[in-house]
Amino acid sequence: MPKSWQKESAIVIAIALILVYALPFAINTFTLSVLLIYGMLGLSLGLIWGFGGILCFGQTAFFGLGAYAYAISAINIGESTLPLIFSILVPAAFAALMGAMMFYGRLADVYLGVITLVVTLILFKFINSTASPIYVIGEARLGGYNGIPGFQTLNIPGRPDDYIWGDAFYYFCFAALVIVYLLVSWLLRSSFGRIAIGIRENDERMSLMGYDTRARKTVLFAIGAAIAGLAGGLFANWAEIVTPGLFSLGQSAEIIIWCIVGGLGTRLGPIIGAASLAYLKFLLGQQSMIDNTLIMGLILVLFVLFLPKGIVPAISDLWAASFGRRRKRLRKSRRGTRVMSNG
Amino acid sequence: MDFGFVLLVEILYAVASLALISAGLAVVFGMMKVINLAHGEFMMLGGYAAITSANMGVNIFIAMLIIAPIVVGLIGLIVERLVIRHLYGRLVDTMLATWGLSLFFIGCATMIFGNTTTGISTPIPGFAVGDYQINGYNFFIIIVSVVLILAMLAVLKTTRLGLIARGTMQNPDMASALGYSPDRIYMATFFVGSALSGFAGAILAPLVGLVPTSGGAFIAKAFITVIAGGPALISGLLSSSALFGFVGQVFSFAASPVIGDVAMLIAAVILLRLLPKGVTGRFFKGKL
Numbered sequence: 186m187p188k189s190w191q192k193e194s195a196i197v198i199a200i201a202l203i204l205v206y207a208l209p210f211a212i213n214t215f216t217l218s219v220l221l222i223y224g225m226l227g228l229s230l231g232l233i234w235g236f237g238g239i240l241c242f243g244q245t246a247f248f249g250l251g252a253y254a255y256a257i258s259a260i261n262i263g264e265s266t267l268p269l270i271f272s273i274l275v276p277a278a279f280a281a282l283m284g285a286m287m288f289y290g291r292l293a294d295v296y297l298g299v300i301t302l303v304v305t306l307i308l309f310k311f312i313n314s315t316a317s318p319i320y321v322i323g324e325a326r327l328g329g330y331n332g333i334p335g336f337q338t339l340n341i342p343g344r345p346d347d348y349i350w351g352d353a354f355y356y357f358c359f360a361a362l363v364i365v366y367l368l369v370s371w372l373l374r375s376s377f378g379r380i381a382i383g384i385r386e387n388d389e390r391m392s393l394m395g396y397d398t399r400a401r402k403t404v405l406f407a408i409g410a411a412i413a414g415l416a417g418g419l420f421a422n423w424a425e426i427v428t429p430g431l432f433s434l435g436q437s438a439e440i441i442i443w444c445i446v447g448g449l450g451t452r453l454g455p456i457i458g459a460a461s462l463a464y465l466k467f468l469l470g471q472q473s474m475i476d477n478t479l480i481m482g483l484i485l486v487l488f489v490l491f492l493p494k495g496i497v498p499a500i501s502d503l504w505a506a507s508f509g510r511r512r513k514r515l516r517k518s519r520r521g522t523r524v525m526s527n528g
Numbered sequence: 529m530d531f532g533f534v535l536l537v538e539i540l541y542a543v544a545s546l547a548l549i550s551a552g553l554a555v556v557f558g559m560m561k562v563i564n565l566a567h568g569e570f571m572m573l574g575g576y577a578a579i580t581s582a583n584m585g586v587n588i589f590i591a592m593l594i595i596a597p598i599v600v601g602l603i604g605l606i607v608e609r610l611v612i613r614h615l616y617g618r619l620v621d622t623m624l625a626t627w628g629l630s631l632f633f634i635g636c637a638t639m640i641f642g643n644t645t646t647g648i649s650t651p652i653p654g655f656a657v658g659d660y661q662i663n664g665y666n667f668f669i670i671i672v673s674v675v676l677i678l679a680m681l682a683v684l685k686t687t688r689l690g691l692i693a694r695g696t697m698q699n700p701d702m703a704s705a706l707g708y709s710p711d712r713i714y715m716a717t718f719f720v721g722s723a724l725s726g727f728a729g730a731i732l733a734p735l736v737g738l739v740p741t742s743g744g745a746f747i748a749k750a751f752i753t754v755i756a757g758g759p760a761l762i763s764g765l766l767s768s769s770a771l772f773g774f775v776g777q778v779f780s781f782a783a784s785p786v787i788g789d790v791a792m793l794i795a796a797v798i799l800l801r802l803l804p805k806g807v808t809g810r811f812f813k814g815k816l
Binding site for chain 1: 615624
């Protein structure tokens with residue numbers, strides 16, 4: 186296992202190095218940065234839903250919390266290193282509490298969906314109603330529906346005047362996404378990840394085998410929230426304002442659409458789904474003929490009906506059907522029965 | 529004294545409107561185990577249907593009580609035939625598909641009616657109780673909800689159609705073995721459920737300014753009411769809307785409407801944590 190893990194990470198880094206220089210030729214780096222951030226957000230839901238079987242309708246709550254945690258602490262601290270760490274820790278702690286409440290209460294599927302949706306709505310309503318100046322954390326006003334503008338954006342650690350912006354911010358986002366991707370791959374290869382997949386397949390069986398499924402689901406949920414929170418913190422830097430819209434139902438729906446379209450149970454699928462749909466939305470936003478909510482809705486319905494597995498699994502199936510079998514046959518004729526044991 | 533009366537009316541109104549909002553979703557969920565996340569948009573379409581036809585000169589009560597349910601029911605029928613029919617038994621997939629439909633309808637409404645607030649004045653004047661002014665329309669909503677619940681109870685308990693519906697609810701395989709096509713029953717149920725959603729949307733339209741996204745305000749409330757109600761259709765609907773309506777309205781009076789909504793949502797989270805199968809999963813078992 187460790188050997189192929191190294192091989193895989195080497196391939197991932199090589200492809201990333203090509204893409205990081207190739208992509209700016211097609212799309213400007215400002216747009217690319219937000220596509221990468223959305224990719225990370227998609228990956229966070231792809232991890233807990235596709236590999237942990239936890240359908241969270243409120244992944245955007247952690248995204249928003251990360252953004253707000255960053256904005257509030259950046260105003261109070263005036264330097265960006267600690268706030269970025271807060272944007273990971275605050276959503277993770279919140280998710281751990283929420284997850285513990287849900288999973289130790291043995292809530293599953295629909296009920297899980299309701300609770301996560303409701304918590305997101307509570308946050309949305311609460312943040313929306315904090316326009317009055319009495320809602321202050323340190324020096325930061327929560328600002329209600331106006332959001333929080335004007336906070337310290339990303340800077341080189343320890344030097345608050347050297348901002349990371351423009352192209353540098355794009356490279357930073359790319360590096361962050363690659364690191365998160367590798368960490369997720371490593372997590373899924375570890376015994377924790379494999380047990381999480383086992384829990385997705387059959388919760389009861391895993392708990393009868395002696396694993397504490399409640400604790401494991403809580404931890405996985407918190408990890409997903411941490412990734413979403415990091416994406417939120419980066420998003421706050423990209424947009425340079427945080428608004429309650431981050432907690433809205435529409436944003437939640439979008440994350441789910443990305444995962445469905447990209448493909449559940451894959452790491453790459455949600456990233457590709459997020460980046461391509463966000464780019465599509467960006468392109469659609471430039472015309473006013475057709476409302477882009479309509480297109481998003483139509484895409485979700487059509488995918489659920491006709492391609493519920495998503496793009497990435499469909500392509501890899503197609504690949505396996507057209508090339509894989511031939512290669513297997515070749516190998517079989519060359520090596521005889523050894524293929525059977527390799528499977 | 530006057531304050532007590534006003535508070536009582538407001539709480540009754542909150543409970544009634546919650547029951548009204550949730551009825552369509554409850555019928556579809558209770559009978560078909562399908563969670564229709566486009567429910568809020570069906571309500572929004574009902575509201576637009578009522579307002580559009582009222583603006584075209586139709587009597588407002590005819591527009592609300594007859595035209596809106598029929599229009600939305602037909603839209604529901606089309607949706608069921610095209611989309612939902614293929615997804616029976618796949619709970620999560622139906623939720624996702626109907627969520628997609630909800631976005632689709634929001635997009636359609638934005639393109640047709642524009643992203644502006646449309647409204648209509650309430651057809652019933654308010655009146656004064658002591659020092660307070662009460663909206664007369666609130667009484668209308670309370671009466672409509674009571675009539676609606678009684679009608680649902682009567683249909684389910686006394687008619688042959690209701691018997692078939694309850695049978696299918698309990699055991700679809702047995703109903704189909706006895707010669708009733710579940711496909712057609714589900715189709716009819718979805719029609720009735722959507723019509724109820726459109727009805728509720730039309731009734732509430734004069735109270736809220738309609739925008740294409742106003743369905744989102746209803747869906748969360750309806751969703752928690754139905755899920756917290758549990759498997760029994762009518763007693764679940766009544767018990768959870770009574771509980772949430774009471775909590776929400778008391779906190780609205782004590783603090784602000786936003787706190788009221790938040791208190792209602794927190795109550796839902798606590799309730800589901802304590803009774804994961806909903807109120808009627810524990811109490812009133814086997815009742816309607």
